[in-house]
Each structure stands twice: as structure tokens, then as C-alpha cells.
Amino acid sequence: GDSVTQMEGPVTLSEEAFLTINCTYTATGYPSLFWYVQYPGEGLQLLLKATKADDKGSNKGFEATYRKETTSFHLEKGSVQVSDSAVYFCALEGGGTSYGKLTFGQGTILTVHP
Amino acid sequence: SAVISQKPSRDICQRGTSLTIQCQVDSQVTMMFWYRQQPGQSLTLIATANQGSEATYESGFVIDKFPISRPNLTFSTLTVSNLSPEDSSIYLCSVVRGNQETQYFGPGTRLLVL
Numbered sequence: 001g002d003s004v005t006q007m008e009g010p011v012t013l014s015e016e017a018f019l020t021i022n023c024t025y026t027a028t029g030y031p032s033l034f035w036y037v038q039y040p041g042e043g044l045q046l047l048l049k050a051t052k053a054d055d056k057g058s059n060k061g062f063e064a065t066y067r068k069e070t071t072s073f074h075l076e077k078g079s080v081q082v083s084d085s086a087v088y089f090c091a092l093e094g095g096g097t098s099y100g101k102l103t104f105g106q107g108t109i110l111t112v113h114p
Numbered sequence: 115s116a117v118i119s120q121k122p123s124r125d126i127c128q129r130g131t132s133l134t135i136q137c138q139v140d141s142q143v144t145m146m147f148w149y150r151q152q153p154g155q156s157l158t159l160i161a162t163a164n165q166g167s168e169a170t171y172e173s174g175f176v177i178d179k180f181p182i183s184r185p186n187l188t189f190s191t192l193t194v195s196n197l198s199p200e201d202s203s204i205y206l207c208s209v210v211r212g213n214q215e216t217q218y219f220g221p222g223t224r225l226l227v228l
Contacts, residue, residue, distance in 0.1 A: 043219055044219040045219075046216055046218070089157070101159055102147075102159065102208075104157045107156050
């Protein structure tokens with residue numbers, strides 16, 4: 001079945017540091033890929049998405065590129081802020097009979113210090 | 115986007131009892147789902163709530179334990195039956211509107227079973 005593997009956390013960075021959170025996936029067919037973010041005390045929000053190979057999703061300075069050859073969707077940000085402290089989830093939606101069903105990675109806790 | 119509300123936002127229940135969680139969306143949606151997020155864990159799909167028919171459950175989840183209703187295109191309920199401490203989790207509903215791939219999540223219901 002489909003699966004998503006994220007880099008283990010937690011990740012602790014200083015403000016303005018470069019962020020990479022690795023995400024790789026296993027899926028049959030051609031999944032859509034997502035990054036969701038869960039800020040402290042808040043619900044799950046869509047951060048960005050990509051629906052086909054080589055697509056780049058971007059939002060709030062975050063980027064991720066759908067790499068079919070390496071089955072990866074790594075999240076990057078050039079300069080993190082304290083307000084980026086949250087839990088980040090990589091997810092895929094398999095399409096076909098799995099349309100709408102999301103498979104999540106284990107989540108990565110990011111803490112950014114001033 | 116979609117505005118999703120869940121009731122209750124949190125509850126503390128005794129083992130052996132049941133809790134029914136409501137999910138209300140501000141407009142008609144194509145698909146509704148229920149997820150569970152166990153403490154410190156990722157999200158796991160429980161079932162797809164089908165309008166006017168029985169829900170479709172994922173492996174490891176059964177109707178007797180997690181009965182679901184979806185009487186119309188904007189509302190669904192999830193009941194967690196015969197509660198045990200292992201059911202302590204956050205339960206989230208999510209929706210997909212039309213043919214969009216983006217899935218929106220409700221704020222979640224935090225359940226503690228004593």
C-alpha cells in the first residue's frame with residue numbers, strides 16, 4: 001500500500017536558518033503530494049501541494065518539488081522565522097479508488113529559536 | 115476553502131460509554147472523511163462518510179466501533195463506541211469539494227477516556 005516517510009525530528013533551528021524536511025513516498029500510480037502544517041493549538045492546514053511530476057508547490061516562503069525519479073517531496077525554506085514553529089506533515093493522495101484518501105507521514109516537529 | 119466546524123471541541127468520557135462527534139461544513143462538499151490522530155502520532159484515515167449510504171472503512175476500523183452517518187452533503191457524525199483509554203485521540207473530519215484535490219480539515223475533537 002501507499003506510504004510516506006518523513007525525516008525524524010524534532011528539528012531545532014535558529015531564526016533565518018535554512019530548513020529542509022525530507023519526505024519520500026511509496027505509491028502505485030501517480031499520487032498527488034501535500035505538505036500540511038499544524039501550528040500549536042490550531043487545526044491542520046494545507047501548506048502547499050503538487051499534483052504531477054516536476055511540479056513545484058510554494059506558499060509562505062516554503063517550497064517543495066515533486067520528484068518522481070527519487071519519489072521525494074522535500075520541504076524547504078530559505079530563512080525560517082519563529083512563527084514557523086509547528087508540526088509539518090507530508091501526505092499523499094493516491095487517486096483512482098484512493099481518491100481523496102490521504103496517507104500521512106509521521107510528522108516533523110520544527111522549533112525555531114530567536 | 116471550506117469552513118468546517120466540529121462539536122464537541124473536546125470531551126472527557128468514562129470507559130464503556132460512547133461519544134458522538136458532529137462535523138458541519140458551510141457548503142456542499144463531494145467527499146467527507148474521518149481521521150484519528152493518536153497522541154504524538156500522525157493521522158490515520160478511519161473511513162469515508164458516504165452520503166445516504168454506509169461508510170467505507172479502512173483496514174483496522176469497523177462499523178460497530180465507529181458508526182458514521184452522513185445524511186446530507188454538509189453534515190456527518192462519527193460515534194466512537196464502547197470507549198477505552200486507547201481511544202483517547204484527536205478525531206478530525208475533512209472534506210473535498212468538487213473535483214479539487216485539496217482536502218480541508220476541521221479543528222478536531224480532542225477525546226480523553228478515563
